[in-house]
Amino acid sequence: MADPASYRPQPGEIPTDPGVYRFRDEFGRVIYVGKAKNLRSRLNSYFANPANLLPKTYAMVHAAASVQWTIVGSELEALQLEYTWIKEFTPRYNLAFRDDKSYPYLAVTLGEDIPRVQVMRGERRKGTRYFGPYTAGAIRETVDTLLRVFPVRTCSAGVLKRAQQSGRPCLLGYIDKCAAPCVGRVSLEEHRQLAEEFCAFMGGEAGRFISDLQSQMAEAAAAQDYERAARLRDDVVALRKVFERNAVVLSEDTSADVFAMHEDELEAAIQVFYVRSGRIRGQRGWVVEKVEDSEPADLLEHLLQQVYGGEETGDDRIPRQVLVPLLPSNSEQLATWLSGMRGARVEVKVPQRGDKAALLETVASNAEQALTLHKSRRAGDITQRSLALRELQEALGLPLPLLRIECYDISHVQGTNVVASMVVVEDGLTKKSEYRRFSITGAAAQDDTASMYDVISRRFRHFLAEQAEAKQRALAAPDFTVQPGEEPVRSKFAYPPNLLVVDGGPPQVAAAVRALQDLGITDVQVVGLAKRLEEVWLPDDEFPVILPRTSQGLYLLQRIRDEAHRFAITFHRSKRGKSMLASLLDDVPGLGEAKRTALLAHFGSVKKLRAASPEELASVRGVGPVLAEAIHRTLLEQAPEPAVNLSTGEIIESSLG
Structure with missing residues (x-):
């Protein structure tokens, strides 16, 4: 009998969308199918205290060896897919449908x-x-x-x-x-x-x-x-x-295979839903390694050739329609090839609107979730983590194991509100308690290399100061021990990294090395990870280190770089919002620092402040009716300041390097 904890998904892996889940035994047989409005909430209930489970549920979770799930667009779709799979797999723990009854x-x-x-x-x-x-x-x-x-x-x-x-x-x-x-x-x-x-x-x-x-x-x-x-x-x-x-997903005469994919620089997750007679009859998914410089249309073309190339011909195996997110370059030849195998006409098309387009979005959500799940499980695998650290150490020629890695990223909007992030990985796992963020002002904010020099200098000045302070404490009290109940002195930058990663190429690497040299630190290796081709740059090297695209070490560097970028963007957005709000209020006569702070604390964002009426503004402590009218009038006269992309209309955010 299996322990449910052995196959329980990690926290955050399960999506909160509606969907259908399947418990499988050690031989891969489906033993239970269920549906949920919120997959995370429902599945977590199966891994609660066993004493609180019903006898049938207790037996089922201990007979299972794995659990899988499929996202759908609505509760009705979940209901339809659950019924279809119960009839297809006849799971032994779905007792309610063992008597040949069906949904009405x-x-x-x-x-x-x-x-x-x-x-x-x-x-x-x-x-x-x-x-x-x-x-x-x-x-x-x-x-x-x-x-x-x-x-x-x-x-x-x-x-x-x-x-x-x-x-x-x-x-x-x-x-x-x-x-x-x-x-x-x-x-x-x-x-x-x-x-x-x-x-x-x-x-x-x-x-x-x-x-x-x-x-x-x-x-x-x-x-x-x-x-x-x-x-x-x-x-x-x-x-x-x-x-x-009661929105119906597809008409009863619909016969189609719906493909979607979600990709990053190295891998792509592909999902397909098999729709027959308007109902989802099955699902299949792959995570494939991308060929360098491959286009999504080429990847989709090869996928269709592999999926249908080995299939038996006939109406049941190849549907009337193959729905894809984008057309391959030779879509007409593919359609002719599939029609010949099926013995009847087959369309390869991109749904533009309606129920089929909505279903394609559902399949795309499953592909995105599958790639996220694949990455998180690979990151949590101790064997893969050890392999990644060892590959990285060998590729960079480092004498010591990589116990601690730090990565730095710069974020701004056209040179304003410049911030930096520092994320930490120890033994291949992120350590969020050690994350740090920096605001960059003055001359250090003029370009990315100056910002990188400033951040690295500040981080290691703190390290040197805390190291000196620790030595002084040790000399003053050599026999000092922490008494029971007493908090030890906590240092923010006590540990230097074995590897320092910057988001960028040779200029960013040179700036980081120069900052370390100016502080007299020589035992920290610096590398840069450039986004365009994912090459690794070492100090003073003319050519980069090219890690294999399937290298676990490259996956680890990408994961750290992406986490640093996420952390920097989050801080930048917060700072930008507050600065925009403060700048809007600078021109209001009679509005001092205390009242401006009160307004910032009360509304918190430019959008909410602009939408506030004079009466709502006057409800803030210290703001009277006359001042509220002045604030309201000033906000209406001023236009929003952030730069936008003229083609997409989105706010421009860049991560330098």
Whole structure:
């Protein structure tokens, strides 16, 4: 019996999106399939205190050896995918579906003379339209809501016959939940039209019906028929509620494979959803190493060739459509090749809008999450960490193991609000308690090399000062020991790194080396990691060190560099927001430092301050009505200051080097 802790995902690995999860045993067999509105919350409940688990759940998590999950776009998609995989894998712990029952479908019997709306399970019947599947509670609520707008018959054949013989409708006819064709209240043609409109709404034409009702509501209100307008308003609310709850992913005749990928400089995660008869029948994913200078379209072309090249021909294995995020350069030849293998026409296309485009976004989210998960698990593998540190030590020719690595990054917007970050990795793992951040001003902020020199100088001046202070304490009290309950003296920069990494090329490396030499420090190795080609630069070397693209040492350097960039950007955004807010308030007459600080603390951002009314401004302590009006007027007159990219409209943020 397996210990659930042995395969429990690491904190933060599980996404918070809706999705479907699968527990597998040691032989790879699916033993349980479940769905969740929030995957992280649901899966974490399985790894809680075993004493609090139900007996069946306890047995399942101890029989499993791994857990996997798939992100979907909504709870309804999760419900559909869960049902599909339960039927496909017949997991032994999904006891609720071992008796051949299925989720209920909403069915409209258009093949009958008087169509009927009802809930159906099991095999499909000819002449009947199906929508779903749903949970039992959701389908009853859906039908009850729609009947107020589309009062289609829902009674059984016996009830219908008795009503026709007696000339009296059933209860639903009396409360206007049925148009009562049984007693001639509407003709059979009018009732069939209602049934067809019901099907059209459920088939995705909700917008048309909602717009028509809104127009009728406006006309009724203009004619001062407020009672009818109120009824129509309630109908609109009801239709919107049903439409949002029961959005259908794809039509029943959809047969497609949906591909998406997410990539970085070295690897790409690829996901594919197999859709048959409008439902997701399966999923597959890969993480592949990229060939140097390969384009995404080329990668996608090779992927399609490998996926379908070894497949058996036939309609079941190759679908009518292959949906991709971008077209390969030879998409027409690929489509011809696939059509020949399938024996029928195959389209290779990029969905632009609608349900298929939304599904492609869902697959892309899975690809992004898969690459993130792959990286985090590789970083947490002690074997991979040890290999990465050893490869890096050998490639750089260092005599000592890399116990501590520090990485520095500079961030700014066009030379303003310049900041730097320092991240620390010990034994291959990030140590966030040792992270530091620096504000850079004056001459040091004029360019990236000056900023790098300033940051390295400040960091190691602190180190030398703390080292000298520690020696003085040791000389003053050689037998000093920390007493129980007494806090030891904590140093912020006590430990020097074995390797110092800067984000950039030769200029940044030279600046860091010069800063260390000026302080008399010679036992710290400096390297630079350039982003363009991911080459490693050593001091005074004409050519860079090129690590293999599959090198664990290169993966480690990239991970450290990306973390330094993230930490620097976070600090820069915070500082930029505060400086923008302060500069906006500089021109307000009568606004001193204390009141400006109070405004900054109260609103916290430029956006909130600009959106505040004079009354809201006056609620800040020390700000009266007159001053609030002056602040409000000044903010309206001033335009936002940050630079923007003219092609994308985004704020320009750069990480120098």
